[in-house]
Amino acid sequence: MPVKSSDITPQALFMQRRRMLGLGLASLSLPLASGLFADEEELLDPDAPLSLGGQAVAVNKPITATRLDIINSYNNYYEFGFGKEDPSQAPKTLITSPWSVTVGGVGVDNPGIYDIADLHAEHDIENRLYRFRCVEAWSMVVPWNGIPLAAIIKAAKPNSKAKYVRFETLYDDKQMPNANWAGGPYIEGLTIAEAVHPLTLMATGIYDEPLQQQTGAPIRLVVPWKYGFKYAKSIVRIDLVEEMPRNTWWRQNPQEYGFYANVNPKFNHPRWSQASERVVGSFGRQKTLIFNGYADDVAYLYPDLSDRRYFY
Numbered sequence: 246m247p248v249k250s251s252d253i254t255p256q257a258l259f260m261q262r263r264r265m266l267g268l269g270l271a272s273l274s275l276p277l278a279s280g281l282f283a284d285e286e287e288l289l290d291p292d293a294p295l296s297l298g299g300q301a302v303a304v305n306k307p308i309t310a311t312r313l314d315i316i317n318s319y320n321n322y323y324e325f326g327f328g329k330e331d332p333s334q335a336p337k338t339l340i341t342s343p344w345s346v347t348v349g350g351v352g353v354d355n356p357g358i359y360d361i362a363d364l365h366a367e368h369d370i371e372n373r374l375y376r377f378r379c380v381e382a383w384s385m386v387v388p389w390n391g392i393p394l395a396a397i398i399k400a401a402k403p404n405s406k407a408k409y410v411r412f413e414t415l416y417d418d419k420q421m422p423n424a425n426w427a428g429g430p431y432i433e434g435l436t437i438a439e440a441v442h443p444l445t446l447m448a449t450g451i452y453d454e455p456l457q458q459q460t461g462a463p464i465r466l467v468v469p470w471k472y473g474f475k476y477a478k479s480i481v482r483i484d485l486v487e488e489m490p491r492n493t494w495w496r497q498n499p500q501e502y503g504f505y506a507n508v509n510p511k512f513n514h515p516r517w518s519q520a521s522e523r524v525v526g527s528f529g530r531q532k533t534l535i536f537n538g539y540a541d542d543v544a545y546l547y548p549d550l551s552d553r554r555y556f557y
């Protein structure tokens with residue numbers, strides 16, 4: 246089932262519910278209450294191992310939007326360190342203004358260099374409430390603001406050579422303490438059909454606040470049916486190309502990470518199960534859904550759902 250906006254609790258309401266829940270918990274049995282707070286403490290420990298044991302519980306609905314402070318403090322952005330808290334605690338050295346995104350490659354007839362302010366001026370900013378599923382088996386729900394990638398691609402006038410889209414992110418050791426962790430810029434890619442899909446977004450904000458350094462300011466990719474490593478942060482180049490781009494994680498570890506990386510609970514990561522996910526900022530695990538809940542919208546893009554190639 247695709248996720249409807251009505252399934253997602255806005256942050257303010259969520260906060261209100263939490264307060265009510267907090268009050269209610271006082272009269273409930275201690276194990277439940279301590280379970281809630283234990284998980285919050287786990288959030289503070291970037292090295293906490295994923296707890297992969299336990300029963301998966303089907304609590305996918307209703308969906309609660311993750312709190313902004315949690316979204317902004319539990320991150321993967323290796324250019325700013327390998328720990329979950331490193332990116333938010335790193336000095337604010339990323340210069341996000343001015344910032345330009347170059348759109349080019351053999352697949353476009355109208356290449357261009359766009360200042361981020363021009364992108365904002367030329368395109369409507371849309372709000373999208375999406376599930377977010379990391380390949381490490383944790384998840385959040387994020388209210389993104391951004392520009393559909395299709396609008397940016399359309400403006401570049403794609404031609405028949407546009408088979409794939411390659412994303413390149415900022416690579417600057419003066420602005421990023423761990424810039425060279427992958428031996429070059431972080432690269433990601435999509436097929437052209439995935440890139441122009443209406444769900445695919447170039448995010449510029451979360452909860453109507455601009456993206457922070459740690460969440461990929463000033464512009465990042467969002468592809469809600471794929472694992473989070475596809476969501477390249479702080480993008481400086483978008484190229485429409487003929488060949489499948491070799492993305493960073495595929496290069497790093499081709500046994501464990503591929504190009505498509507569509508979420509699928511039935512295809513486990515070689516080192517852990519993908520059947521369920523830890524809901525960050527909550528106290529439960531929930532069953533993982535194929536295509537992260539967006540199968541009705543995107544399954545047609547993949548001819549063979551039994552082909553592992555599409556799911557890692």
Ligand code: MTE
Nearest residue numbers: 320321322323379414431473474476477478
């Ligand atoms: N983009 C860059 N440039 N560098 C990174 O290390 N990590 C990826 C992705 N984009 C990463 C990146 C991974 S593994 C994930 S899960 C998401 O960003 C995390 O996004 P979040 O920190 O906003 O939750």
